[in-house]
Amino acid sequence: MMNGQWVLPRIAKRVAVMLTAVLLLTLTNGFNWNAQTAEAAGTTPVERYGQLSVKNGKLVDKTGKPVQLKGISSHGVQWFGDLVNEDSMKWLRDDWGISVFRVALYTEEDGYIANPSLKNKVKEAIEAAQKLGLYVIIDWHILSDGDPNIHKNEAKAFFNEFATQYGNLPNVIYELANEPNGNVNWNNQIRPYALEVSQVIRAKDPDNIIIAGTGMWSQDVHDAADNPLPDKNTLYTVHFYAGTHGQYLRDRVDYALNKGVGIFATEWGTSDASGNGGPFLNESKVWTDFLASRGISWANWSLADKNETSAALLPGANRKGGWPDSQLSASGKFVKQAILEGSNNNNGGGNNGGDSGEDGNNGGNNSGGNNGGDNGNGGSTPGGDDQGIVLQYRTGDTNTKDNAIRPEFNIKNTGKTAVKLSDLKIRYYYTDESKQGQQFFVDWAKVGNEKVKATFVTLPEPKAKADKYVEISFNDGTGTIQPGGESGEIQPRIHAGNWSNFDETNDYSYGASQTAFANWDRATVYQQGKLVWGIEP
CATH class of the missing domain: 2.60.40.710 (Endoglucanase-like)
Structure with missing residues (x-):
């Protein structure tokens, strides 16, 4: 990682951070920032935290201090891509206090494989995030194609292109496979795929964060913890829906943390696993408290006005942001508040085995909750x-x-x-x-x-x-x-x-x-x- 071939990308990233700061100070001159979203006047998440890395199983900032990113994921850009734009992301930054935005590029379901031009929406999101000083997750969103190897060649070409074009930026995060599922497991299918695609990224981008999906719709984090990837700046994702997943999955997360690997909840919902049911807000609070206590970053599902529980917006919401609470769903209101609570606290939370006594009292409806x-x-x-x-x-x-x-x-x-x-x-x-x-x-x-x-x-x-x-x-x-x-x-x-x-x-x-x-x-x-x-x- 320290070879001379990486010197120019590192310098370019530092320059990018400085230019982002100058640009944002210019753009926001005279703008009255929401006090909840600015740790100091005129600062953005990327200015505050800079180049991220993984240290002792924690996501840390440029100074080595643990950091918890919180934000939201788009729905599939083939369906709700009009909500992914600089205006809506700016509103999410200023009004909700997000520090990270995840852009979901489905592979199947009329997604990228059928329509490669959808990658332009991902580029739009990255460039908006650069201007706004937000971290951005590039989500290679496999779903019905449960084995990530089905489109491995397309994934390698895609991530090569994006690492080449954006790898010099400090705010780009690569998510290699959304939810591997079906007849696949970590050791036989997922890890070999992740290793191969990671190597493609690292050839162009030596140090931005990589997030690897795990088995059983990104719930088998314990398997990844037993045989992690060799790359030191890799995290492993856990996905949960509060009405379906409970204490058993939190136990798996703690197992992984205690094995020394880092976790990022790149997708979670207040609903059940179908996207409907609920919202299960008490169970969601158990989860957000748990993630905060462990310093685990997260992105909620989803920025959409779809008629389902997990959508943050009500049908017909403005495509450019500016949403009053009357245009937010019950889930959206909860998630907004969860982001604002401690959104500027550069504290990665407690120890891996921290107090989770609240789980038994509040986790009632969770699948696998305290028996x-x-x-x-x-x-x-x-x-x-x-x-x-x-x-x-x-x-x-x-x-x-x-x-x-x-x-x-x-x-x-x-x-x-x-x-x-x-x-x-x-x-x-x-x-x-x-x-x-x-x-x-x-x-x-x-x-x-x-x-x-x-x-x-x-x-x-x-x-x-x-x-x-x-x-x-x-x-x-x-x-x-x-x-x-x-x-x-x-x-x-x-x-x-x-x-x-x-x-x-x-x-x-x-x-x-x-x-x-x-x-x-x-x-x-x-x-x-x-x-x-x-x-x-």
């Missing part, structure tokens, strides 16, 4: 006379060694008050012989197939007859279960990513002879994160 069983409350816990949840189960398939797991459920309310179905989550525990990504389908559900969703979680410490569970949850608007009522049948199906066979004879939650619905305590139910039925393995 009732963790504090010794095993068994059926119906919550007293006022409310009682009972889970009924039957197996939909008595073949124990085929490629499908078919647990079927019915939730009954034996209590005295109505229960929102969206407050409940079912966990079914099993052993995963495939060690592949898992697939979830709903064959039929009385509440509506589309209203049932799932998250797969690998237990940090395998239990007898269980190393994984599927957590089944329900969208907002699913309705309530009245006293004496029930949810009706829910018939899901689970397959390994490679469609290999399971062995259900060693699955904790499986009942071979349970072919008719009956109360079943080998699967668990949580209400707002609290164990209310069943015995954990």
